[in-house]
Amino acid sequence: AQSVTQLDSHVSVSEGTPVLLRCNYSSSYSPSLFWYVQHPNKGLQLLLKYTSAATLVKGINGFEAEFKKSETSFHLTKPSAHMSDAAEYFCVVSRQYGNKLVFGAGTILRVKS
Amino acid sequence: GAGVSQSPSNKVTEKGKDVELRCDPISGHTALYWYRQSLGQGLEFLIYFQGNSAPDKSGLPSDRFSAERTGGSVSTLTIQRTQQEDSAVYLCASSLGGLEVDTQYFGPGTRLTVL
Numbered sequence: 001a002q003s004v005t006q007l008d009s010h011v012s013v014s015e016g017t018p019v020l021l022r023c024n025y026s027s028s029y030s031p032s033l034f035w036y037v038q039h040p041n042k043g044l045q046l047l048l049k050y051t052s053a054a055t056l057v058k059g060i061n062g063f064e065a066e067f068k069k070s071e072t073s074f075h076l077t078k079p080s081a082h083m084s085d086a087a088e089y090f091c092v093v094s095r096q097y098g099n100k101l102v103f104g105a106g107t108i109l110r111v112k113s
Numbered sequence: 114g115a116g117v118s119q120s121p122s123n124k125v126t127e128k129g130k131d132v133e134l135r136c137d138p139i140s141g142h143t144a145l146y147w148y149r150q151s152l153g154q155g156l157e158f159l160i161y162f163q164g165n166s167a168p169d170k171s172g173l174p175s176d177r178f179s180a181e182r183t184g185g186s187v188s189t190l191t192i193q194r195t196q197q198e199d200s201a202v203y204l205c206a207s208s209l210g211g212l213e214v215d216t217q218y219f220g221p222g223t224r225l226t227v228l
Contacts (some may be wrong), residue, residue: 036219043117044204044219090156098174099144099163099208101217103156 002027002093004104012110019063019078021107023091026072033074034092034101035065044090050074060087086111115139117220119205125226126195134190134223138207145188146208147180147215151201159203162188163210195227 007022023032033050048059055067063088065076091104118137126132138145147159158172162182173179177195182188192199202224206217 003115035217043221044206046216047215094122099146099161099215100158100169101146101148101156103148105155 002029002031002102004091004093004102006089006091006104008107009105010108010110012112013081013113015083016080019076019081019085021076021089021091021109023076023104024072025074025076025091025093027048032094033065033067034094035063035074036090036092036103037087038090038106039087045113047076047089049091051087072108081109081111083111083113087107115209115219117205118221119199119203121223122221123224123226125228126197127228128197129194130150131191131193132195132225134192134203136188136190136205136207137221138186138188138205141209141220142207142218143185143210144208144215144217146206147188148204149188149201150204150222152207154201155157156204192225195225197227200225200227 003026005024025085035047036044037047038044047063048057050057050067058064063078065074067074088106090100090106094101120135143164145162148156150156160180161169177193180190202222204219204222206219208215208217
């Protein structure tokens with residue numbers, strides 16, 4: 001079985017400062033890992049995905065995540081936050097050859113001006 | 114190109130009524146998924162269709178929930194005898210299917226309110 005724990009339900013940063021959203025996963029199989037973002041009243045958008053190739057994954061809008069098997073983590077980072085980054089972020093796991101996505105509880109990112 | 118579309122965007126119904134939610138996947142995508150997003154439960158998988166294979170219904174919460182996919186394209190999620198706990202946003206996603214790491218593209222969702 002797979003599961004995901006997002007360690008912070010809310011994160012608040014100032015514009016221009018780094019963003020760190022933490023995610024730990026549990027999987028009996030080689031996992032596929034994703035980060036999705038959901039802006040208010042909008043659909044889920046894929047930020048990036050881990051495909052078992054490179055452990056450092058680059059996504060859209062300057063986000064990246066690093067897969068660390070030893071720590072079972074897949075934290076999302078961005079060097080400099082923009083106001084437009086304010087949204088809810090979901091860490092997601094599935095089996096490597098799987099289909100069902102298992103979502104974390106979400107982290108709401110607030111960006112202060 | 115067009116993304117995943119869902120209709121209606123909002124649905125208000127009375128307890129005990131049946132509702133049908135529609136999903137149009139991205140053209141050419143063979144895999145289709147339904148998820149539910151609710152305050153208490155977060156985002157949960159409901160059902161998965163892949164081509165002509167039997168659907169994976171393991172996430173359906175009760176036998177009041179069913180889904181069909183006609184002609185390998187459009188899907189309808191039906192909830193019979195709706196209850197207040199069915200109130201949620203129902204999300205549909207589609208993917209190419211058959212790939213090792215298959216990206217799912219989500220529609221905007223249908224917000225269901227059961228009074």
